[in-house]
Amino acid sequence: MGRAPCCDKANVKKGPWSPEEDAKLKAYIEEHGTGGNWIALPHKIGLKRCGKSCRLRWLNYLRPNIKHGGFTEEEDQIICSLYISIGSRWSIIAAQLPGRTDNDIKNYWNTRLKKKLLGKRRQSAQSPSLHLNQAAGEGANGVNHEAPSQTLSASALERLQLHMQFQGLYHPFSFHNHPARQPKCHPPGDPTATTLIQQVSPPKPDAGHLQEIDCSSVGFHSPSAMETSSSNLDAGLEADLQDLLYCKNSSSFVGHEEHQLANLDYYKDLYGERETANWCPCNGLEDQSSSMGSWDSASALHSDAMIQEFALRYNL
DNA sequence: AAACAACACAACCGCCTTACA
DNA sequence: ATGTAAGGCGGTTGTGTTGTT
Numbered sequence: 001m002g003r004a005p006c007c008d009k010a011n012v013k014k015g016p017w018s019p020e021e022d023a024k025l026k027a028y029i030e031e032h033g034t035g036g037n038w039i040a041l042p043h044k045i046g047l048k049r050c051g052k053s054c055r056l057r058w059l060n061y062l063r064p065n066i067k068h069g070g071f072t073e074e075e076d077q078i079i080c081s082l083y084i085s086i087g088s089r090w091s092i093i094a095a096q097l098p099g100r101t102d103n104d105i106k107n108y109w110n111t112r113l114k115k116k117l118l119g120k121r122r123q124s125a126q127s128p129s130l131h132l133n134q135a136a137g138e139g140a141n142g143v144n145h146e147a148p149s150q151t152l153s154a155s156a157l158e159r160l161q162l163h164m165q166f167q168g169l170y171h172p173f174s175f176h177n178h179p180a181r182q183p184k185c186h187p188p189g190d191p192t193a194t195t196l197i198q199q200v201s202p203p204k205p206d207a208g209h210l211q212e213i214d215c216s217s218v219g220f221h222s223p224s225a226m227e228t229s230s231s232n233l234d235a236g237l238e239a240d241l242q243d244l245l246y247c248k249n250s251s252s253f254v255g256h257e258e259h260q261l262a263n264l265d266y267y268k269d270l271y272g273e274r275e276t277a278n279w280c281p282c283n284g285l286e287d288q289s290s291s292m293g294s295w296d297s298a299s300a301l302h303s304d305a306m307i308q309e310f311a312l313r314y315n316l
Numbered sequence: 317a318a319a320c321a322a323c324a325c326a327a328c329c330g331c332c333t334t335a336c337a
Numbered sequence: 338a339t340g341t342a343a344g345g346c347g348g349t350t351g352t353g354t355t356g357t358t
Contacts, residue, residue, distance in 0.1 A: 014327080014328075015326095015327075015328095015351085015352090016326070016327075016352085016353095017326090017327090036343095037343075038343075038344075039342080039343065039344095050328090051343085051344095052328085052329095052343090052344085052345095053327075053328075055344080055345085056326090056327070056328085057326095057327085060326080060327090061326085068325095069325095088347065088348085089346085089347085090346075090347065091345075091346060091347085102345095102346075102347085103325090103326080103327085103347095104325090106347075106348085107324070107325055107326080108324090108325095110324095110348095111323065111324050111325075112323090112324080
């Protein structure tokens with residue numbers, strides 16, 4: 001049975017807010033607060049709006065100290081590194097950027113930052129698998145070449161690619177080029193560690209050696225990033241993935257073929273772990289009472305390639 | 317100048333979680 | 338323990354603006 005709608009859809013106004021509506025909402029909340037009930041609020045002040053809509057309007061635009069646009073380079077870097085670490089958890093990312101809203105960051109990422117970082121992908125005509133997560137799974141000629149189960153989620157792919165760019169030395173946001181970003185990834189036992197993970201979550205007492213690292217920085221810990229098992233990847237998709245990851249920026253990527261293949265295996269292993277990896281609610285960026293979690297690194301870290309990567313990155 | 321495409325952003329939708337009776 | 342309502346979140350869509358042909 002479906003969930004009942006939060007409001008009477010027939011009697012609520014939709015679309016852009018008028019200045020009058022904004023003024024009403026703002027004035028009421030500034031004087032009385034939200035009253036702990038967004039659903040009832042619009043009725044109290046005579047707004048023909050859904051309570052959810054009021055909440056969104058207040059949180060994203062009307063409440064004090066909201067910043068719009070003008071993202072700084074520093075903010076770009078924070079957003080990028082957090083996106084790679086934790087995926088599209090915009091509320092968590094927004095919490096690290098005072099004055100920014102999750103919606104704002106999400107829009108900024110989707111419309112600008114992502115393009116800035118990833119660049120334009122190859123023209124679709126060159127490879128059907130570049131339509132990786134299109135809803136219909138269509139190839140360049142409009143024919144469905146691959147079943148949905150054989151596609152890689154766009155989100156996962158983006159993070160994959162960004163991760164590789166981070167790993168490479170050429171990218172302006174590289175950890176190597178920006179040691180200031182490295183404190184987010186502390187070696188085991190570092191008493192000075194003040195990572196994001198520790199700000200919001202107590203360390204796991206029995207965490208293993210590798211788990212003491214802020215594993216979220218490795219990425220691919222969110223369910224969204226694990227949407228598709230690459231065990232289903234066919235040879236063509238694998239080739240295309242490699243091509244996408246390496247060839248496009250081959251001039252600046254430091255690895256060679258062996259390394260590339262090892263890394264590909266690492267990601268394949270990681271994706272393949274989806275069904276068996278433990279979802280650990282106390283191993284991510286969230287407090288233990290929250291619903292969010294991360295994939296238990298212990299389950300994903302068995303890959304030699306990954307361990308090598310850890311060793312390489314963290315200088316272990 | 318008009319038509320079209322691309323972009324940017326605001327808002328909505330629906331699912332999941334949480335609080336509470 | 339269970340059901341329900343509300344809050345919160347991420348994905349998606351709609352619409353206005355800007356750029357290009």
